[in-house]
Amino acid sequence: MPNTSNTVDNPFFARVWTVMSGHEPETVRRLRRENLAGLSGRVLEVGAGTGTNFAFYPTTLQQVIAVEPERRLAVLAQRAAEDAPVPVSISTDTVEQFTADEPFDAIVCSLVLCSVDEPGSVLRQLFSLLRPGGELRYLEHIAGTGARARLQKIADATVWPRLLGNCHTHRHTEATIVDAGFEVQGARREWAMPAWVPLPVAEFAIGRAVRPAG
Numbered sequence: 001m002p003n004t005s006n007t008v009d010n011p012f013f014a015r016v017w018t019v020m021s022g023h024e025p026e027t028v029r030r031l032r033r034e035n036l037a038g039l040s041g042r043v044l045e046v047g048a049g050t051g052t053n054f055a056f057y058p059t060t061l062q063q064v065i066a067v068e069p070e071r072r073l074a075v076l077a078q079r080a081a082e083d084a085p086v087p088v089s090i091s092t093d094t095v096e097q098f099t100a101d102e103p104f105d106a107i108v109c110s111l112v113l114c115s116v117d118e119p120g121s122v123l124r125q126l127f128s129l130l131r132p133g134g135e136l137r138y139l140e141h142i143a144g145t146g147a148r149a150r151l152q153k154i155a156d157a158t159v160w161p162r163l164l165g166n167c168h169t170h171r172h173t174e175a176t177i178v179d180a181g182f183e184v185q186g187a188r189r190e191w192a193m194p195a196w197v198p199l200p201v202a203e204f205a206i207g208r209a210v211r212p213a214g
């Protein structure tokens with residue numbers, strides 16, 4: 001079922017994410033910077049959390065509208081917005097409820113397509129919010145194979161989504177992006193932690209996917 005409520009209310013996860021986002025490994029911070037490099041124009045960021053990305057936006061940007069429906073996190077995102085190198089406005093809509101008068105030049109998703117109820121329908125909506133030729137920048141942990149896939153499926157069926165704000169570890173996010181109509185123009189995978197670490201969210205996909213101009 002898509003998220004039809006206009007908020008996300010998750011006090012436990014808000015506390016956990018406030019701590020985690022303040023203690024990220026340098027690998028993740030480097031990937032965030034890379035994910036945002038070269039952006040320009042008007043940008044929509046989906047599920048901004050505490051606003052960790054804001055410090056990494058290039059000053060070539062005109063404006064960022066950041067959607068964050070968990071109000072405890074939105075307060076922290078608002079504070080981060082005040083220190084950002086570019087103008088950032090916060091909306092407390094869910095992405096499903098968010099509408100805009102003008103299309104965006106780019107949309108940023110980081111560590112969020114794991115947490116929405118229906119990534120396929122959210123990605124189709126994001127496609128429609130972009131101007132033709134506009135781009136989706138994504139940095140998402142992804143489904144693994146073999147023993148890690150088994151671990152992810154167990155995590156997703158048990159406590160992981162409940163403890164971590166509806167996060168699902170075994171999502172084929174790159175395939176879902178293509179299915180929504182995007183053309184991937186540059187993508188790679190990287191282990192944010194050594195491959196032997198038995199965590200379900202150690203491998204990330206980073207990429208640029210375009211809404212075709214035609």
Ligand SMILES: C[S@@+](CC[C@H](N)C(=O)[O-])C[C@H]1O[C@@H](n2cnc3c(N)ncnc32)[C@H](O)[C@@H]1O
Nearest residue numbers: 003008047048049052070094095110111112115
């Ligand atoms: C793991 S956090 C990542 C935060 C941020 N994107 C980052 O890179 O640090 C996932 C975020 O997605 C938000 N979220 C969950 N469901 C959402 C929805 N339906 N619409 C918009 N944001 C949502 C959560 O409130 C949370 O802030």
